[in-house]
Amino acid sequence: MNAPDLPLAEWIVLALVAERPSHGFAISTLTAEGADIGEFWYVSRPMVYRSLTRLVERGLITAVGAEEGNRGPQRMIYAATPSAEATVGTWLDEPVSELFDVRAELTCKLLLIQRRDASPARLVERQRLVLDEIEESLRAKEDAAGDHIARASYALRQEHVRAARGFLDAVDVESPRPAVKG
Template sequence: MGELPPLSLADWIVLTVVDEQPTHGFAIAALTAEDGAVGRVWHIPRPIVYRCLDRLTGLALIQVETTEAGSRGPQRSILATTPAGSAAVAEWLHEPVPHVRDMRSALLAKLALITRRGEDPAGLIAAQHDILAPVRDTLRRRHAAATGFDRTLLLWRLENAEAAVRFLDAIGRSSPAPPPDDAG
């Protein structure tokens, strides 16, 4: 299939939810609603869910598996990932995020999705720690030598990196992976 174009976090979340089991857009929208099991980490409005589904179908990452009668409306399409979609999810889900600023969004979403699958997030947590610890150490050195506003800015970045590493250390100590949380 070749290299994928960049996908948004919403695209990745929708693709990963479809990869869990064949499903339909309304069920995905319920999971990603503000009070949904995934939406409490990263809310995706219903129109965006359907836009993601259209895009992912166009990229041949998901496909219509079947259609069924809706309980209160038109037929609904049951969607499943293609082999390319499943492979993309397997790679993305266990890839650490590149920046501390992505931890609140992408990393927490990945941890929620890994937990939903009943998988152990230890590999992702360790890989994320391996990326962030050197960043923290560099920020420590740069902060010590900085002056003026640069020192203030570096302190802000350092404190965020320190908190991120502490978070990873804390969740890395908790094991095994908790059971999937479908209750929201």
């Protein structure tokens, strides 16, 4: 299966369903503002349910049962297909290619890897290589820039690369349940 082109919210929902069969309310609890994932990338409850619908339409998850809700209708429980589980694993292992994706996508990948009690070491190592390439490209563009504003812009983006490296340095890849160092 080729990696689907999904927005980050759908990747997050798919990754959470791939952890274990779940229903939309439970997922929205994890993606709510201030929650485990929602602290870094908020996914509203309506977006969680839209994502579930889209993932079913794409054949990435299937309904596997229902659970009685405390209040309201039954909650449909979804599970990831075996190929979707493999796809999530591949997505979690891929570094982000754009600098502006470090804050949201990379952070969410690291959190989702942590939830699996897995080490982020491979992703962190691969992300460092991508950051090296980005920085080299920015340096070359800064050197070739003809005006002060363009040079300053490339210099600023290089500062973002250094900040991303600092973030990766703070990720503890040695502990069994990776955490951010103090």
